[in-house]
Amino acid sequence: MKVLGDLVYTKTHEWVKFEDETTALVGLTDHAQQSLGELVFVNLPEEDDETTAGEVFADVESVKAVSDVYCPVTGVVSEINEELLNAPEKINEAPYEAWFARITDITDKEEFLSPEEYEEFVKNEIE
Secondary structure, three states, X not given: OOOOOOOEEOXXXXXXXXXXXOEEEEEEOHHHHHHXXXXXXXXXXXXXXXXXXXXXXXXXXXXXXXXXXXXXXXXXXXXXXXXXXXXXXXXXXXXXXXXXXXXXXXXXXXXXXOHHHHHHHHHHHHO
């Protein structure tokens, strides 16, 4: 399992990269994509959609199941990674490059885990 040091993480296995105080990229962690298996479809939010921290804003479909993706911040979707719509396997290939959406105008955030806290969380979850 790969965890990057310049990101923060959620207990629902999303990663967040803050570009500044009110803008962030959101994606699925390496652990999440490994657990889900081969991803065959992704359903992303629309640009200008409002998001609420802790609520579903996307979903992914693997050969195993459909899984919700939770938005860790409250804000507005300013951009989606359209490349994923035609190539969801990119999430499996490079989960930390395959961001789902850029969220702007962030007004609220979930409680985040540091890279070390996330590694410990996953380790305890597996045991």
